[in-house]
Amino acid sequence: MSEFDVVIVGAGPVGLLLGCELGLAGCSVLVLERESAPHSPWRAEPLGNRGLFSTSIGAFDRRGLLPAVRKASGLPGGFDADEPSRVRFAGHFAGMGINPANIDFDALPYRLPSPAPDSMMSSLDAIETVLSERASELGVQVRYGVPVSGIAQHDRGVSVRSGDREFQARWAVGCDGGRSVVRKLAGFEFVGTEPQFTGYSVLASIAEPHELRSGFTLTPTGMYLLRPDGLISMMDFDGGAFDRARQPTLDELQTVLRRVSGTAVTLNEVHYASTFTDRAMQASTYRRERILLAGDAAHIHSPLGGQGLNTGVGDAMNLGWKLAATVRGDAPDGLLDTYTCERHPIGAHVLDWSRAQVTAMRPDPYGKAIQAVIRDLIATRDGSTYVFETIAGLSTRYDLDDAHPLIGRSAPDFRLDGGTRLADLMHHGLGVALDFCGDHQLESSVSHWRNRIRYTTARVRNDLGLAAVLIRPDGIVAWVGEGDIDPAAFERAATRWFGTAES
Known part of the structure; x- marks a missing residue:
């Protein structure tokens, strides 16, 4: 065995x-x-x-x-x-889209220009x-x-x-x-909370597609999303009452779509259909x-x-x-x-x-009131930036018991003078120690973890005012050196995340 x-x-x-x-x-x-x-x-x-x-x-x-x-x-x-x-796509909050032009990218924490996109569909x-x-x-x-x-x-x-x-x-x-x-x-x-709605994802042919608006549409009775590829998503605030152990019929889907959209639209044929809820x-x-x-x-x-x-x-x-x-x-x-x-x-x-x-x-006065507030907020630069950085994970920071605001965040895409990017250095799944000073200050210390940490010393196009950084294999910053690098501080951080130094 x-x-x-x-x-x-x-x-x-x-x-x-x-x-x-x-x-x-x-x-x-x-x-x-x-x-x-x-x-x-x-x-x-x-x-x-x-x-x-x-x-x-x-x-x-x-x-x-x-x-x-x-x-x-x-x-x-x-x-x-x-x-x-x-x-090009900044996401949405409850169906209310974020305009990429409203996002203040300069305000995003420790973000450096990168050819890798911030969003994409797959x-x-x-x-x-x-x-x-x-x-x-x-x-x-x-x-x-x-x-x-x-x-x-x-x-x-x-x-x-x-x-x-x-x-x-x-x-x-x-x-x-x-x-x-x-x-x-x-x-x-x-553990968590029970659902407020039943959701439906439906790939179907529609007799009157012009009756439905493209994109997210919030209505007095729920919400629906019509995508260019013909997929329809619906949220019916029924408390999650639909029996998800069975497939919804064409008549049931048409009834929900008419109720949520407020139209008399007809489904000619349903190719695929599934249900989901907001159970959290x-x-x-x-x-x-x-x-x-x-x-x-x-x-x-x-x-x-x-x-x-x-x-x-x-x-x-x-x-x-x-x-x-x-x-x-x-x-x-x-x-x-x-x-x-x-x-x-x-x-x-x-x-x-x-x-x-x-x-x-929610299709009630409380939901409408909140929608009005959210629409006002995401129409502002600060509001759009906040929602986008939250959706994109750019605001995520692990609490690693260190006061420096970069530690615990995803590492910026540092670019070495020769054109190599930080992402290029991480293909093998090792930690990375970047020494920006170019004088090999950390080389001796990193050698103790030579099979777990990759050492690179080079000037970078924008060092964000730092002298060196230690990055975990998952791309999270574990330590930063400022001014005169302290090898002992580096070794403490390396020991914490990579274990005892090699002999």
Whole structure:
């Protein structure tokens, strides 16, 4: 019986990205997926379309995967490294769109010009195709048609069962979605709030498409979204009463669409239809001994604003290097516990952000009053900037017990004088120490972690007034040096995040 370092349950973007991160670090990884095949209409365009924002795009960029993701998404694979990207889609709050022209990009914290976009559209299928190919290159095994029916911890690790088959691993991670089997079998507490609406995603032919407005439309009875690709989303504030165990009929969908849109529109044919709610729940912890959760298995909420996929990508990036270091045996004490400490507050904030949008959409006098206030706010430069930086994850900062405002944030895309970008230095999944002084002040200190931290000394086009930075494998700034670099301070930070120095 083969034993793996890690078994991941779920081969969606989060599970595959986590598998790639672990494989990049040399771990043996098995990914189990209950679906019999990797492709389905629900994951391809238009049903599988999702918005990617800065943190997720930055993650793919730092692993050298962004060109492939762009190409798979029908976008130009390459980009001009000397041409900063322009934001064309800034997102929305409760269906009220953000005008990119209103965003004050100079006010965004520690942001440097980068060719990587702050937002882009992709599909689950495109992302999974790229990650599956990368996982195969890294030796990660992905098996389809393997539904998990049992999971148990023991002295040596974790047993994961599928029917009469059993897989052994030192660790297991549930990335198996909002109805996570791993979460339920392992006994994770899952708490939150119940739904206020039933949502419907429908791909259908419409007899009178001119009767509906394109884009988001808030109405006195709910909200609907008509996309150019023909996909219709509807939010019916029925308290989540629809029985989601069955498929809605054409007549039911037409009734809801007419009620929400206030039109007499007719659906000729329904090609695909699914339901969702704004139920907002979160696991109280993301780890129980040797079993962990990531993505929708750890937190679920309304899909408004496209936060689910982006939050899951953040989970995978945060967990991957920490779990790999734990598997290798060179992790400092408590490193794996920082996964919950850092990511749980992010998940809780996303749930509250989702709840706030649902409240603003309510088809009652209270919802209308809030909508009026929000429209006034996002029409201002400060309001648009705040909403955009929140959606894009640019305001995210982990509490790493350090007063410097850059520590705990995603690292700016520093550009070396030779043209190399920070993202280029992170393709191998190591930490990075950037010494801007060019006099090798930190080289001796970094050599103690030579297999875990990559050292680069060079002038950069904009050093933001810093002398040096230490960046974790997930792209988070762990330490900064100002003025005269203090090697002892660097070594304390390196020890905290990368363990004991090598002999």
